[in-house]
Amino acid sequence: MNARTLLVALAIAGHAGLVSAQMYKCGNTFSQTPCAPDAVAKSTAPSAAPDAAAGVTGYELCAAAARKMVRSPEPETARIQPIGERRSEVIQYAGKPIATHRYDLAIDAKTQYGVFSGQQPYACWLSEDQRRVLQFSSTRN
Structure with a gap:
């Protein structure tokens, strides 16, 4: 599941008042399962948005x-x-x-x-x- 799809799912569930998800940050993506043995859990709000990519625009x-x-x-x-x-x-x-x-x-x-x-x-x-x-x-x- 890509980050955008995940964020949309969290936003929908958040609007329904159902979830405050436990996520694992794996490089530039988020996952519901640990991506490495030393992965650190992060709580994300349903309205969390991805960080903007670095560089000029x-x-x-x-x-x-x-x-x-x-x-x-x-x-x-x-x-x-x-x-x-x-x-x-x-x-x-x-x-x-x-x-x-x-x-x-x-x-x-x-x-x-x-x-x-x-x-x-x-x-x-x-x-x-x-x-x-x-x-x-x-x-x-």
Whole structure:
């Protein structure tokens, strides 16, 4: 049983006033049975939510991806600015429509001569949890 399914089951039972579960934390997951001889029991509230995964998300993830994508002898010096607000958008990904978060960016990177080339518009599409870049491309015509 994955953590999400377990949390949903606990929430439903909690609303019915039936359970305050005894759980075992096994790495990044929870189990009703001990996962190792030295496992430590944890009491969880029915409304317990999983910890957020570490790492950058949202606009910061798009900015990091932009530094990797920019063609510049000094990508770390690229000036990256958001254009507008984040918006939801459905795109084709792996042959299927998928809901994404889109961030539009303006990137100004140095040329081989060490001068900034001027802002260029790009779009960055992230997964629903905003932890994976699904697509990154120039929006220039």
